[in-house]
Amino acid sequence: MSPEPFGARLRRAMDERGPLCVGIDPHASLLADWGLSDDVAGLERFSRTVVEALAGRVAVLKPQSAFFERFGSRGIAVLEKSVEEAREAGALVVMDAKRGDIGSTMAAYAETFLGKDAPLFSDALTVSPYLGYGSLRPAVELARENGAGLFVLALTSNPEGGEVQHAVRGDGRTVGATMLAHLAAENAAQTPLGSFGAVVGATLGDLSSYDLDINGPLLAPGIGAQGATAADLAGVFGAAVRNVVPNVSRGVLRHGPDVLALRESADRFAEEIRAAVEAA
Template sequence: MLNFADVLIDESIKKRSALVVGLDPDLSYFPDFLLQDVQLTSNESVGEAIYAFNKIVIDAVADHVIAVKPQLAYYEVYGSHGIRALERTISYARTKSLIVINDAKRGDIDSTSAAYARAFLSDSSLSGDMVTVNPFLGSDGYLPFVDAAREHNKGIFLLLKTSNPSSHELQDLKLDTGEKLYFKLADDIKPLAEKTKGKHNYSFIGAVVGATYPEEAKLIRQKLPHSIFLVPGFGAQGGKAEDLGVFFDKNGNGALISSSRGIIYCYRNGREDWKSVSEAEMRRQIEETTVKANEEINHVRLKSLPII
């Protein structure tokens, strides 16, 4: 049976990339050419602008990344038209043979989690290939996602040690055993991952571990040798390329590095006239920034990856 971890790793080897680009459309960062026909009071026209923006980004990065990661809040805020833009974005990304990771961070009681899992991991118009899951309601909140991912040959990333500065306020709390909360969660994930390994020795049950916490990542990797890490925080949030080596195994596998603002809004860097950037220039700069990011990441992986 297909294990989605193998799909990720095979695609990473084929493209010589472990880079994921986040699709976080913020209209305040859009060039003027995308906003010419947009009425900010009309969610329909906003949805069209979001889809047009995402198409440019996808076209620019498709040859250099293995996945795109829509952050759902940026779509949900515009109601049904925002969701329609998300659906169209997912469909378009698939025409470019890109994996889609819905950054939804869903999690609830068992029956509601099962409904969320059907929405994001079955064959609905919102379904991608993977989804981020909040496990802090306990196992009856995340096990429905595990079951759905297994049934539909897809994957999940459970939040573990996130990249935001305040993550320590809860995730680093010490239990009576002296163990930190995120370590206890890693202990819970470990047997599930061990039972669901594919040919590359990884599970479709991954974990979110922020690029801003490389020392913690070393310890988490010891506990979760069979979970692929989704690593946000590289670039704009302060995660450095030289710190990424600890997220990968000795074969250069086991992690996906995510960058959003640092890539999709790179045309704003160091220029006051960025609002007037053309579509062609926007695409060129995004592609060049993506290539550079991929090179930086690959520098800390094996320089000669196997070919399949």
């Protein structure tokens, strides 16, 4: 029997737990704020606390791979354990690794995070398409085979992204719009939600010139510390707002290491986002 697609599992998780993704971003300054050492022991304590606090109640957890990789093999071991425990507790895991390459190298990245028996198997992976969307084909195919998903960088919130993503191609479409069109094609026959989503910043303002109706999820960083609010979502995403997965990292994580405070913050964000989506 084929595994249930990521898009279907994500839709159910968002409906049941609220449309919220919380990042697991153990950068040095946040470890210090929590009173933890900037080493593997601090990393492990931080990650375990976030998973314990949130994996049983939020729809999605999104570990940022770089903050684990900087500690070498022991950091990767912590990441493996965090992914395993988060998924066992019912959260979907989006691995924020932003991988992108060609041919056998892209296939190896896909196996690392989307191979069904891989230690780092995640429900979805962030990927960069800027070697050409077709370079992502190994990841698309393996994700589809194993019931996983992808989030493709399309319209990111960092100011540098515009020089590539807003560049106009010969056919008159921007590069970002081209990525959205590719994703809509991937999701054409998927219900209730496609498994191939886009990363679109919640801080970008009016995006009505872009067709965000890709029948897939829109991972939206920028809520909280970056300045966007739940009330901004309808104005940015329009009719596609129900498929938005807002990502909050520092806005929740700054309340640690208190488990109850982390939960209360995540619950508050989830409720604000749910109310804003329902009112749109």
